Amino acid sequence: MNKYRWQAIVFVLVAFMLGCNEFIVVGVLSDIAQEYRIPVATVGYLVTIFATVYAVSTPFITVLTSRFSRYKTLMTLMGIFLVGNTLSGFAMNYPVLLLSRMMTAMVAGAIISLIMTFASSIAPREKRASLVSWIFAGFSIASVFGVPIGTAISTSYSWHDAFYLISIISAVTCVLLGWLLPRQVEQVQGSIKNQLVLLKDRRIYVGIALVLFTAATMYAYYTYIRPLLTTALGFSTQSLNWLLFLIGIMSIISNRLSGMLAERNGLRIMPRFYVVDVILLAALPIGLASKFGGLGILLVLSLIVTIINSPIQIHFLNIAEEEYPQSTVLASSLNSIFFNFGISLGSATASGMLGVVGLNHISWGAAVYAAISLVLAVLLNQVIKQHRRQNSSL
Numbered sequence: 001m002n003k004y005r006w007q008a009i010v011f012v013l014v015a016f017m018l019g020c021n022e023f024i025v026v027g028v029l030s031d032i033a034q035e036y037r038i039p040v041a042t043v044g045y046l047v048t049i050f051a052t053v054y055a056v057s058t059p060f061i062t063v064l065t066s067r068f069s070r071y072k073t074l075m076t077l078m079g080i081f082l083v084g085n086t087l088s089g090f091a092m093n094y095p096v097l098l099l100s101r102m103m104t105a106m107v108a109g110a111i112i113s114l115i116m117t118f119a120s121s122i123a124p125r126e127k128r129a130s131l132v133s134w135i136f137a138g139f140s141i142a143s144v145f146g147v148p149i150g151t152a153i154s155t156s157y158s159w160h161d162a163f164y165l166i167s168i169i170s171a172v173t174c175v176l177l178g179w180l181l182p183r184q185v186e187q188v189q190g191s192i193k194n195q196l197v198l199l200k201d202r203r204i205y206v207g208i209a210l211v212l213f214t215a216a217t218m219y220a221y222y223t224y225i226r227p228l229l230t231t232a233l234g235f236s237t238q239s240l241n242w243l244l245f246l247i248g249i250m251s252i253i254s255n256r257l258s259g260m261l262a263e264r265n266g267l268r269i270m271p272r273f274y275v276v277d278v279i280l281l282a283a284l285p286i287g288l289a290s291k292f293g294g295l296g297i298l299l300v301l302s303l304i305v306t307i308i309n310s311p312i313q314i315h316f317l318n319i320a321e322e323e324y325p326q327s328t329v330l331a332s333s334l335n336s337i338f339f340n341f342g343i344s345l346g347s348a349t350a351s352g353m354l355g356v357v358g359l360n361h362i363s364w365g366a367a368v369y370a371a372i373s374l375v376l377a378v379l380l381n382q383v384i385k386q387h388r389r390q391n392s393s394l
Contacts (some may be wrong), residue, residue, distance in 0.1 A: 003180065007130055009120055010176045014115050015138025017173055018108050020146035020166050022086055022139075027099070027151035028159040034158070036094050048344070052103045055340035058109025063195050065110070070329070074114045077107040078177065082170045088165030100146045102220060109340075113333035118181060120317050120332070126263075128317075133310040135261020137252050144248030148241060152169040159211060200325035202383045203319055207312055208338050210376040213369050215342025216349065218305045220366035221284070224351040224359060225298070232360055233294045236327050243295070257303070266311035268381060274374035281367035285360050292328065308377075309335065323387045349389035 025032070025046050035039045065073045084103030091097035115135065123131045150162035198204055221228070229235050229243050261269070280287075280297050288294040313335050320331030346369065353362040 001238055003126075004122065007180050008134065010118075010173065011115050012117050013130065013169070013173050013176070015135045016146060017113060017114065017166065018081075019139035019142025020169070021081075022054075023143050023147045023164065024150045024162055025050070026156040027147045027161060031154050036097075037096055042267055046101050046119040048347075049098065049339045050101050050342050052106040052110050053102050053338050055344070057106040058113065058310065058333050059330065060183070060339045061107065061110040062113050062333045063192050063232070063383040064154055066195060066329055068347075069115055069184070070117065071181055073202060074111065074118070074181070075174070077114070078110050078170070078174045080107045081111060082167060082336060085163055085170060086167045089160045089167060091160075095179070101217065109333055109336050112336055114328050116125050116317070116332035117329050118207040120321070120328070122182070124246075127264040129262035129310055130259045131315050132313050133255050133262065136258065136313075137255035140248060140255055144245060144252060148245070150187060157167050168379050169293055187288055195324075195327045196317045197322040198200055198331060199320065200319060201323070203380070203387060204331075204334070206376060206380045206383055207230065207315055210308065210373060211335055212342040212345065213218075213311055213376060214306060214308050215339040216346035217281070217366050217373055219276055219343045219346025220349045220353070221281065221301075221363045223347040224362060227359055228288075228298070229295075232288045233291050235291070235295075245307045246301065246364045247302045247316045250299050251306075254303050254305075255309065256306055258307045261307065262310035262314045266307075267315060267377075267384070268310055269313065271381070274370055274377050277301070277305060277370035278367055278374060281370055284363035288360050291373045302320040302357065 025043075029040055029043050032046075033043045036043075056256070061077075081104055084100050084107070086098040087100035088097060089099055112135075116132065119131050119135060120128060153159075153162045153165060171299065199208075225247070226240060227246070229240060230237055235243060256268070260266075280301055284294070284297050287297040313332070316334050317328070320328045324331070346366070349361050349365045349369070353365040357364065
């Protein structure tokens with residue numbers, strides 16, 4: 001097996017490791033609450049705080065560390081992540097667990113940004129979109145396989161052991177990265193001000209808005225996926241794991257499809273997917289009247305709702321490499337930063353809609369965000385065309 005293939009496998013393993021760490025809490029909320037004798041709602045704040053710290057800290061760390069060697073920066077951040085995750089395993093009270101979760105959230109976004117940057121510089125041009133889609137798939141694989149395994153370990157032994165397993169995976173990943181990554185990669189250093197110039201480009205900030213509202217679209221219904229499957233559609237709690245597994249498989253297929261679209265300038269056809277999103281989300285309350293009709297809609301949504309991931313990531317990276325080389329790492333972090341802000345917006349909207357219109361109609365809020373995303377996808381394509389015209393006339 002050639003070196004590039006090993007590097008690609010390790011990059012996906014990093015995404016899997018980060019995904020397991022981020023999502024594991026959702027599967028062990030009740031176990032943590034029971035051990036610490038605190039309400040489940042209090043433990044639930046671990047998810048919100050993680051997403052917020054992740055989104056806020058990532059741009060600061062990527063900008064401030066850009067002057068240092070990417071290899072040394074990544075290995076240092078991986079070390080901090082390993083310590084933070086292991087501390088989560090050792091946590092004997094809620095404040096220590098919260099602190100350790102903030103510690104891992106603080107570096108997770110910068111780690112995936114650096115991995116994306118390494119992937120972009122290592123991969124042959126024609127394989128880059130495929131590799132990016134596989135890295136995104138690493139997160140989906142974590143939610144499909146990693147989290148249920150972690151939950152099973154928590155149920156059979158202790159939730160602490162689930163974190164220890166992630167630490168073992170992290171330690172192995174650190175060793176593999178140290179062995180396989182190039183020590184020196186071409187990088188252009190720039191001041192903080194020079195790096196932030198990237199954000200003034202219309203192709204970038206319209207793309208950022210699209211990422212945010214796409215995430216909000218998904219989480220404005222997905223936050224309540226379990227009650228949608230059990231309470232609204234009437235599936236038994238025994239079949240819930242299989243249904244979530246099926247939704248996760250659709251998500252993995254979505255990531256691969258996303259990579260194929262990125263190789264074929266997928267941004268151009270993206271508005272079509274948002275049209276389908278709007279129709280399906282608006283129709284979901286009617287679809288919930290039928291057990292398998294409602295499940296069918298949720299499965300198709302899982303396939304297409306975040307299909308923008310790879311095309312928009314390649315879009316950000318290409319613009320940075322061609323016009324803002326000093327901002328490459330920042331550009332690679334934009335997707336994950338604003339997706340997390342979108343998760344916060346979407347989940348807050350879902351909670352608000354639940355109180356106003358009830359569980360069966362929460363997808364209407366998601367349909368509104370899908371409509372906003374559709375407008376932004378059309379606008380982004382127009383902005384890209386205008387930029388090309390201006391460049392060709394110069």
